[in-house]
Amino acid sequence: MKALGYTRPLEIGEFKTALTMLDVPMPEPAEQELLVQVKASSINIDDIHFAEGTFFGGIYPSRASIDKPTVAGVDVAGTIVKAGPGVAGFKPGDSVLGFMMPGSGRGAWAEYCCLKSKLALHKPAGYSFAEAAACAIGGKTGASAVMCAQAAAGCQCAVIGASGGIGSIVVQILAKQGIHVTGVCSGANKELVLSLGAEQVIDYTKGPFDSQIGGLQMDAVIDCVGGRDVEAQGMRMLKKTGRFVTLCGPEKYIGERKVGKMGIAAMLGYVLWRACITSIIGPRYIMGGLGSSLEPLQNLVLNNAIKPPIDRRLSFNQLAVREGIAHIGTHRAKGKIIIDIAPA
Numbered sequence: 001m002k003a004l005g006y007t008r009p010l011e012i013g014e015f016k017t018a019l020t021m022l023d024v025p026m027p028e029p030a031e032q033e034l035l036v037q038v039k040a041s042s043i044n045i046d047d048i049h050f051a052e053g054t055f056f057g058g059i060y061p062s063r064a065s066i067d068k069p070t071v072a073g074v075d076v077a078g079t080i081v082k083a084g085p086g087v088a089g090f091k092p093g094d095s096v097l098g099f100m101m102p103g104s105g106r107g108a109w110a111e112y113c114c115l116k117s118k119l120a121l122h123k124p125a126g127y128s129f130a131e132a133a134a135c136a137i138g139g140k141t142g143a144s145a146v147m148c149a150q151a152a153a154g155c156q157c158a159v160i161g162a163s164g165g166i167g168s169i170v171v172q173i174l175a176k177q178g179i180h181v182t183g184v185c186s187g188a189n190k191e192l193v194l195s196l197g198a199e200q201v202i203d204y205t206k207g208p209f210d211s212q213i214g215g216l217q218m219d220a221v222i223d224c225v226g227g228r229d230v231e232a233q234g235m236r237m238l239k240k241t242g243r244f245v246t247l248c249g250p251e252k253y254i255g256e257r258k259v260g261k262m263g264i265a266a267m268l269g270y271v272l273w274r275a276c277i278t279s280i281i282g283p284r285y286i287m288g289g290l291g292s293s294l295e296p297l298q299n300l301v302l303n304n305a306i307k308p309p310i311d312r313r314l315s316f317n318q319l320a321v322r323e324g325i326a327h328i329g330t331h332r333a334k335g336k337i338i339i340d341i342a343p344a
């Protein structure tokens with residue numbers, strides 16, 4: 001079968017030129033796995049980081065080789081062809097969405113993939129395959145972050161990176177719950193973020209965002225960008241009882257560089273230290289979006305028919321997807337980039 005991937009560990013910046021259309025054996029579903037004909041996938045910024053061995057500063061080195069190529073991609077939307085032993089709740093012909101384990105080397109940018117049934121959900125009828133692929137890991141991450149924020153109707157919540165793949169889902173979940181949302185993005189994306197349900201938009205290119213909200217105090221800030229400057233500004237916007245939920249931690253655009261074992265230890269130490277100290281003095285600092293439970297995705301995203309904006313749709317060929325990778329690497333995507341792998 002055809003699959004997009006790579007046959008050696010890549011250097012930083014190489015993924016967008018080294019991604020290749022491969023001919024690989026058709027996978028066979030193991031226990032608790034579903035063989036899925038992939039209809040659509042998406043490009044996540046972390047697909048680059050896994051390929052280039054920089055995920056979370058280099059926590060998973062790439063192991064791709066000529067004998068064992070890595071198929072890229074995480075998000076899956078498609079149709080079940082075969083259920084492996086022990087699968088319950090799914091059958092051939094069902095339409096599903098889900099995600100491949102990041103860093104496993106068994107990716108979704110392929111005609112077929114073996115999806116773990118615990119990482120799969122039935123695709124709601126109101127979602128196209130492209131829309132479902134757009135919601136998989138981004139929806140899981142965004143919905144988990146919202147749960148960590150513990151904001152209720154009437155609360156004030158800011159979303160940093162509000163026009164991106166995850167931020168655009170987070171804004172919609174919060175607005176649907178009657179939470180007042182302030183989106184932080186560049187001015188070019190103001191109308192998009194307002195259309196998703198934000199009540200106001202702050203342009204981070206015009207100076208520190210905490211100085212642009214006129215003294216409004218937030219109950220929660222959800223950070224989809226990372227970095228200590230973003231943290232400092234986000235913390236200043238919060239009430240003492242508020243929560244700063246970061247998907248990225250102290251490193252802006254985490255995964256763009258290798259930081260070495262000491263660097264990874266320092267980042268983890270920082271996250272733990274901030275979480276401990278702020279649980280006493282507030283506002284609380286929380287690393288969010290982690291874990292693989294699909295309940296938040298089902299309950300907060302799919303049940304509410306939330307769909308991120310689609311930046312662009314690409315054909316399943318190496319040149320188109322290479323261009324998509326280059327675009328997502330600029331951090332300027334407006335929502336999700338979709339790869340159409342097979343006709344619906």
Ligand SMILES: NC(=O)c1ccc[n+]([C@@H]2O[C@H](COP(=O)([O-])OP(=O)(O)OC[C@H]3O[C@@H](n4cnc5c(N)ncnc54)[C@H](OP(=O)(O)O)[C@@H]3O)[C@@H](O)[C@H]2O)c1
Binds near residue numbers: 185
């Ligand atoms: N914790 C987890 O489990 C987990 C899971 C998945 C992903 N992540 C991480 O979550 C992050 C977000 O992912 P994503 O898919 O949403 O990324 P994305 O689609 O690339 O998001 C880009 C967004 O960030 C905004 N932005 C860029 N620079 C900014 C800055 N300096 N200040 C404020 N906003 C800025 C952009 O706005 P403009 O274009 O308007 O500038 C755009 O809205 C990634 O770093 C990823 O590694 C974490």
